[in-house]
Amino acid sequence: MQMHKGDQELVRNQNRALVINLLRLHGPLSRSEVSDRTGLAPSALTRLSRDLLADGVVIETGKSDSTGGRPAVLVSLNPEYSRSIGMKVERSRVLAAAVDLTGVIREKASVLFDAPPSPAKVIDTVDKLVKKLSFERILGVGISISGFVDPATGMDLYSPILGWRNVPLRDPIFERTGLPVWIENDVNALALGERWYGAGRNFSHFICITVGEGIGAGVVIGGEIYRGAFGGAGELGHITINPDGPVCRCQERGCLEVYASDYFLGEEASRLGFTNIQGLIDAGRDGNADAKVAFARMGRYLGFGAKNLVNLLNPEAIILGGERMDASDLFLPSIEDEVRRHSFPSEADRLQIVPTELGADGFLIGSATLVTADFFRVPAAGAM
């Protein structure tokens, strides 16, 4: 039976995606290893690898040191092929990084603001940063932002730290830069970065929890980000810990954020007579008992939050990140303690609690991965 031209092209593109994904995950490999692992016939693979080499997405990277016989030529992804730009929009700055195909940051840039920026200011800044990070082939721009985000429409639905509601970002940024644009919640972007290049590489089900000014969670189920119906999944900071507790910035009472974010540490620092959170951290490390208790309480409450998620979703791992991980030595043991002590024992034993591997760069690498993931997406029939 003769294949239609469209079908042939679809198959070719699917095979292409199959090979570059294999090289992404397991490269460098010899052509026969690629053939074995993809099931592609050597003749089809010869044509395909010729195209991939000509295009520049794949390069030859030396030879295997086989014993006996001719050493095989190895092929791998070409990190220089392209860059994806990842950005993080914050209240006082926009951070940007150009990330190569293998998830490595090649260049960084940032712009600082005196006051929370308007959407127009951010769109302008994104355009400037794209120009600054220019490269021969830019695949697109991924932008992460805290709050409720709808990736499907490219809208920022609600970002309390910026005071934005229903702000279109993707389309105006595309119009300015001419590049494909992805918009995502910042913790989801971090979880995606960890899934591709960091501590989440070996997990299909995990939760990335960030601790700092706020508390967030990026939920990965079956290898995919779970966003919920309206982009609001993972608002871990606002689960209720104590219905009679202090009022949270979301106006509810006794949210986790009140007990375990920088807000809590700031309150404890001033109650105990320290100038700021750093003073509390230093005192804790010097062995000050009150400071140590404050961090232990914070860890315990974070443990409550994590445990609730563990009981609800049964993940393989909790990956901890965020700016306050700089003091994790003071609160991590209490998180572990709380999660392991009360969860179902067999589940708690198998659960891994680990820090992010990408650290502070994870947000930018993850934002860029929104773009890179599209490059590696295997085209589905009917989607072309």
Ligand SMILES: [Zn+2]
């Ligand atoms: Zn709240």
